[in-house]
Amino acid sequence: xxxxxxxAYKLLVNDKAKFSALLIGITFAVFLMMxxxxxxxxxxxxxxxxxxxxxxxxxVMDPAVETVSNSVGMPAYVLDxxxxxxxxxxxxxLYSGGALVKLRxxxxxxxxxxxxxxxxxxxxPELIAGKxxxxxxxxxxxxxxxAEFSKLENPHLxxxxxxxxxxxxxxxxxxxxxxxxxxxxxxxxxxxxxxxxIPNPRFTISYVLVEPKSASDIPLIKxxxxxxxxxxxxxxxxxxNTEDFFLYKTGGGTNLLIMMLISFIVGLSLSGQTFYTFxxxxxxxxGALKAIGEKSRDLVFMILFQATFTAFTxxxxxxxxxxxxxxxxxxxxxxxxxxxxxxxxxxxxxxxxVIAAVSSxxxxxxxxxxxxxxxxxx
Amino acid sequence: MPxxxxxxSGLVKWFGEGxxxxxxxxxxxxxxQFGEMVYIVGPSGSGKTTLLSVLTGILxxxxxxxxxxxxxxxxxxxxxxxxxxxxxxxxxxxxxxxxPRLTTAENAAIPLILKRKPWDEAxxxxxxxxxxxxxxxxxxxxxxxxxxxxxxRVAIARAIASQPDILIMDEPTASLDGDTGVAIxxxxxxxxxxxDRCIIVVTHDDxxxxxxxxxxxxxxxxxxxxEKSTA
Numbered sequence: 001x002x003x004x005x006x007x008a009y010k011l012l013v014n015d016k017a018k019f020s021a022l023l024i025g026i027t028f029a030v031f032l033m034m035x036x037x038x039x040x041x042x043x044x045x046x047x048x049x050x051x052x053x054x055x056x057x058x059x060v061m062d063p064a065v066e067t068v069s070n071s072v073g074m075p076a077y078v079l080d081x082x083x084x085x086x087x088x089x090x091x092x093x094l095y096s097g098g099a100l101v102k103l104r105x106x107x108x109x110x111x112x113x114x115x116x117x118x119x120x121x122x123x124x125p126e127l128i129a130g131k132x133x134x135x136x137x138x139x140x141x142x143x144x145x146x147a148e149f150s151k152l153e154n155p156h157l158x159x160x161x162x163x164x165x166x167x168x169x170x171x172x173x174x175x176x177x178x179x180x181x182x183x184x185x186x187x188x189x190x191x192x193x194x195x196x197x198i199p200n201p202r203f204t205i206s207y208v209l210v211e212p213k214s215a216s217d218i219p220l221i222k223x224x225x226x227x228x229x230x231x232x233x234x235x236x237x238x239x240x241n242t243e244d245f246f247l248y249k250t251g252g253g254t255n256l257l258i259m260m261l262i263s264f265i266v267g268l269s270l271s272g273q274t275f276y277t278f279x280x281x282x283x284x285x286x287g288a289l290k291a292i293g294e295k296s297r298d299l300v301f302m303i304l305f306q307a308t309f310t311a312f313t314x315x316x317x318x319x320x321x322x323x324x325x326x327x328x329x330x331x332x333x334x335x336x337x338x339x340x341x342x343x344x345x346x347x348x349x350x351x352x353x354v355i356a357a358v359s360s361x362x363x364x365x366x367x368x369x370x371x372x373x374x375x376x377x378x
Numbered sequence: 379m380p381x382x383x384x385x386x387s388g389l390v391k392w393f394g395e396g397x398x399x400x401x402x403x404x405x406x407x408x409x410x411q412f413g414e415m416v417y418i419v420g421p422s423g424s425g426k427t428t429l430l431s432v433l434t435g436i437l438x439x440x441x442x443x444x445x446x447x448x449x450x451x452x453x454x455x456x457x458x459x460x461x462x463x464x465x466x467x468x469x470x471x472x473x474x475x476x477x478p479r480l481t482t483a484e485n486a487a488i489p490l491i492l493k494r495k496p497w498d499e500a501x502x503x504x505x506x507x508x509x510x511x512x513x514x515x516x517x518x519x520x521x522x523x524x525x526x527x528x529x530x531r532v533a534i535a536r537a538i539a540s541q542p543d544i545l546i547m548d549e550p551t552a553s554l555d556g557d558t559g560v561a562i563x564x565x566x567x568x569x570x571x572x573x574d575r576c577i578i579v580v581t582h583d584d585x586x587x588x589x590x591x592x593x594x595x596x597x598x599x600x601x602x603x604x605e606k607s608t609a
Contacts, residue, residue, distance in 0.1 A: 003491040003500060007484075014479035288475035291436060293464025294492050295457055372436045375471060376427045376548055 008302035009309065011282065021274040022310045023317065026355060029267020030318025030348050031325075036259040037344040038326060040252070042337035046181035047246060048239040050096060050114065053176040054123035056209035058218060059238050060091070063231040066245040068238065069112075069182070071096050073203030078230060082208050085224045087217030092117035095194040096206040098184070101152065102162035109151050112186045113163075115194025122209055125188060130157050130172030135190060142172035142188040146179035147335030166197045179335060264351050271314070272359040275307060279363040283370055291372035303363050311356035315349060382445075383544055383576035384410040384433060389442035391428055391599075402428040403439065404599040412543070413573040415566075415589060418580045420596035426580045427548070429596065433578070434467055434546055435459045447543060464492055468537030472549040474529045476521040482532050483508060483517040489540035507535040510569060527558035534562075538570055545570065547579045556585055563589045 013019050045052070050068045051059070060082055062072035082091040095115030100108045116124055116135075124132060125144060134140050143155050152161070159170040168187075180186060189197075195204045210232065212218050218234060225232040233241060247253035279286075286299055322340065329336045391403040402425045410416045418426050431437035433444055435451045444451050446466060454462060468489070476485045487504035491497065508514045511531040513524075521529050530550065537545055547566070551559030563579075563586040571577055579590070587593060595602040 003494060003497045006497050007480075007488070007491055010484065011477060011479055282477070284473070285475050285477055288469070288471055289488070289492070290460075291434075291463070291469055291471075292489055292492065293460045293462075293467075295460045298492075373427075373431045375475065376431050376436070 004298055004302060005305050008305045011302075012278075012306045012309065015278060018274055018278045019310070022271050022278075023314050025267055025270025025274060026311055026314025026352060027317040027321065028270070029263045029355065030315050030352060031321045032263030032266065033260055033348045033351055034318060034322035034340065034344055035325065035338075036256060036263070037347055038322065038338045038340045040256050041341045041344060042339040043181060043252075044239075044243045044246065045178055045339050046335075046337050048242050049176070049178045049180045050112075051235055051238050051242070052178050053125060054094065054114070054209065055235070056094075056123060056207075056211070057215075057235055058210035058212055058221060058232055059235070060208035060210060060225050060230055060232045061206075063229075065231075066249070067242045068096070069180075071206035073201050074205045074208070074230065075203045076205065078228065079205055079208050081228055082210060082221075082225065085221055087213050087220045087224075089211045089213045090120075091208050091210045092120055092122045093191050093205045094123065094207040094209050095191050095204060097194070097198055097200070099163055099198045101168070101187075103153055104159075104161070105153065110184050111152070111163075112180060112184050113194050113198060114186060114188045115191040116188060117209075118190045118192050121190075122211075125174035125176050127172045127174050130170075132172065134171035135188070137169070137171055139167045139169045140171040140189065140193075141168045142174050143170050144176050144179070144186040144188070145173050146176060146186070147333075148179060148183055148185040151183075152185045163197050164199060168197075181337070183335065260347070260351075264355070267351065267355050268358060271310070271355055272362065275310070275359040276362055276366075279303065279366055283366060284375055286367050287370040287372055287375040290370070291375055296368055299367050300364050303360050303367060307356040307360035307363070311352045315352045318348065319345070381412045381447075382409055383412050383414070383447060384408065384578070385445040386433060387443050389429070389432055389439045389444070391425075391432060391437065391439045401599050403432065403442075406442070406599070406601050408594060408601055410576050410578065410592075412576050413571070414591040415571050415577040415579065417587065417590040417593040418578065418596060419582055419584075419587075419593055421582065424596040425599040426596050428599075429601075430546060430548060430578065430580050434469070434544075435463055464489060464540065466543050468540060468542035468545045470530070470533045470537045470545070470547040470550055472552050474521070474533040474553075476529060476532055476536075478520055478522050481518050481520060482513060482524065485521060485532055486535040486539055488536055493540060504535065504539050507539045508532070510538070511535045511565070525558075526554050527562060530554060530558075530562050531565075534566065534570065543575055545575060545577045547577065547581075549581055549583075550579060551581065551583045551586055559583060559586055 048068060062074055064072050079091060079093050082088060097113055099111055099113050101111050102108055135142055143152060155170045157170055161168045212221055222232045326338045387407040389403045389406040393400045393402055406429060418429060420426050432439045438452060451459060451462060483501050483504050486508055487500040490500035490503055505514055505517050508517050511534055513528060513531055516524060521532060550562060567589040
């Protein structure tokens with residue numbers, strides 16, 4: 001069998017023009033598919049930045065909330081009610097909202113302000129400069145050092161700014177797991193200061209962050225929250241809801257699907273067509289092999305090997321190209337939203353397998369149809 | 379007494395049904411012995427290729443029997459038949475059907491590779507047969523770099539690489555000029571034909587009739603009998 005596979009390999013790779021065309025087709029398709037799905041994954045990760053960075057296992061919110069960045073204020077009694085629910089270890093309020101910051105040069109910059117529970121500072125970021133207790137100091141804010149940091153004129157400890165005519169002072173610089181989607185700098189402060197500095201509607205609690213006594217208590221908490229007329233989502237569910245919003249309610253999903261379809265069609269048409277031509281060109285020789293005594297199943301095996309070898313090589317090259325492009329882009333643009341995940345790899349791998357299967361199916365049909373008698377007949 | 383290589387009796391083959399029915403073989407019987415180089419000649423459409431295909435287990439007759447070295451080949455299943463062809467029959471096709479992307483040696487080694495011989499061993503053995511046909515120095519070249527006559531020799535090397543008892547040559551001079559065709563068949567008669575091998579040649583090139591042991595003429599699906607015997 002090894003000899004037959006080597007024969008199949010040589011027939012394939014020695015036809016350099018066709019082998020290159022096959023590889024280009026699959027590589028390009030994988031590259032496109034990986035690129036578009038990794039961009040989507042990256043965008044989703046950034047869209048869920050606050051959920052990831054704050055890290056609470058259970059979030060209570062208004063049922064109308066679809067993404068973390070579009071919260072609907074809840075009255076204070078919701079916090080008290082949640083705190084009294086069965087299965088809740090503790091619950092804290094979280095403020096999340098947008099504001100305009102006036103910088104020293106007189107320019108204004110939009111920021112996201114996260115107001116942490118004054119007592120526990122639950123969900124606080126990891127500081128790389130300053131002390132967390134300084135957040136309680138007068139006008140204290142912590143700035144996140146992410147890709148958007150420079151938009152606040154690269155502030156340092158002691159830097160001042162104005163927020164809605166209130167003075168703000170940077171008392172800490174923090175790092176977070178992921179930066180936000182909209183290219184806006186993030187400031188952390190206490191909940192009370194946030195609602196004091198930023199003009200707000202009547203209800204000011206964006207989210208109630210819940211720590212359940214155990215994971216098994218989550219369904220019960222959800223039920224009690226629902227009875228209250230609100231909704232509790234786990235961290236993973238909230239991230240999924242955010243992803244679903246972008247997928248199904250913004251046209252992002254349709255665009256993603258169209259791009260995936262285009263890359264699939266490009267791959268299938270380029271590789272399928274080339275592979276079919278390759279088989280057609282060698283059809284009579286395959287017939288001659290049959291006449292000599294090659295069994296049909298060995299020919300099928302040869303074709304499957306050729307298709308699989310090409311598919312896997314193209315898959316590897318496509319992944320390599322995508323990784324290289326993402327790395328290069330990230331080296332130039334730190335906020336570049338692209339992330340290669342196992343699901344991206346699995347989707348592309350599945351697509352490559354389908355391309356290989358369709359190409360070899362068509363080729364195998366032709367090879368099985370050719371009769372050695374046709375070779376004699378000329 | 380010479381051994382019988384091919385024994386066929388009562389072969390009938392038709393294509394199509396009803397009004398489109400065409401008789402290709404009408405009660406054909408023949409016998410060929412080892413050491414013979416039998417020519418089957420006749421005009422186009424006389425049934426030569428059909429007979430060749432039926433004799434080699436490629437096309438099943440509607441009726442009749444084919445015994446190759448005593449084996450009823452149409453009693454074998456498709457895998458057994460493929461193995462039988464691979465082990466016992468060598469083919470030289472009209473258009474050679476060499477793989478242009480393989481070297482000459484790799485082309486000649488194909489039957490050995492199909493017989494599951496290790497790659498390097500198959501190549502070494504194929505080079506021996508390329509030496510027999512005088513092309514050892516061209517072993518690493520692709521067939522497209524060879525002349526028509528040389529390609530035909532590679533096809534012969536491929537056909538004899540598996541040491542078949544029966545060699546089938548289908549219109550071996552059709553793509554060659556007269557002198558080359560004569561030279562090739564002369565070479566086959568001298569170097570390939572042996573007392574342990576039977577060669578069947580289908581042709582309508584009368585310039586090579588001189589090398590035949592026996593010539594069988596086909597006409598309208600019937601074998602008209604021996605025209606010449608030099609045996």
